[in-house]
Amino acid sequence: MRACDEVRVVLAAGGLGTRVHHWARYLPKEFQPVGGRPGITWILEEIAGLGAAHIVIVYHPYYRAFTEWAGQALSPSGQTRYRRAAGRPIADRGTARGRAISFIAQQGRYGDLTSVLNGADHFPAADDLYVAFADNLYFGPNPLLALRNVPPGQVAVVARPYQPELAAQRGVIATVECDGRRLVADLTEKPNPSAARALEQRHGAGNLLLLEGRARVTADFIRFACAFPIAPGAEPKLALAIGAYAAAHPVVAIETSCEVIDLGAPVCRCDRSHLRVAKTSARQGVTISDVLFPARES
DSSP: OOGGGSEEEEEEEOOOOGGGHHHHTTSOGGGSEETTEEHHHHHHHHHHTTSSEEEEEEEOGGGHHHHHHHHHHTSTTHHHHHHHHHTOOOOOOOTTTTEEEEEEEOOSSSSHHHHHHHHHTTSOTTSOEEEEETTEEEESSOHHHHHHTSOTTOEEEEEEEOOGGGGGGSEEEEEEEETTEEEEEEEEESOOHHHHHHHHHHHOGGGEEEEEEEEEEOHHHHHHHHTOOOOTTOOOOHHHHHHHHHTTSOEEEEEOOOEEEETTSSSOSOSGGGOOOOOOOTTTSOOHHHHHSOOOOO
């Protein structure tokens, strides 16, 4: 497999989990167990759907020691080494084939845009780059595959149908139809209820979407983002850079309705009381219920 045949993915894991600070000081949120294994392993399986991939995981320096161990555990030989140490049979599931993982510490101002730019520095400037936020797990049609269906050289984001009650927690995208595609016309980061109602009145609720934690960006966008002005004391946000870029460049919005688990939420839907039953996953053949509450073997 030639390096030029690999897709490039930045897994943005540079946060400190401040919404769940009571336990995030001990464990990066993307390693919170979901369905009996670290959440990040579900994302790696999602990325595997793209084929051979080089993945750069950008982590916060606070977790440097933890990440040194994680690099071993997630390596192609990690499962074999563990089973050998535990005296268990060696079973090669082949899940890590065609996958190269690099870990780099986030450098610069704290923010997800910083993670994306740090990761982009490790790839050839001419290639499209997939971005996945490590605290968002998707169960349903693979959102990264949906992004791959967009022609190369175009910036694209994944978004879900607009829900007013979620607007204050997400980026709200206003879209316009163009040649059968939905393009980003405006993006407002976490509007309060009054601002959300104003967006509904201005654009129509049917033209609004909620930004999700998957995107594909281009070399041109990376150059734009490197020069994107950040207000003093503000956090560099990928959503804001995409919104500004969309003012002068086409950004495709790909709609999804698949279930999502937010590992950084104060009440993560990793227990039965906060779980909504999902439809069968076209990507993994499972539902969130299947993942969290697997049937016992007889």
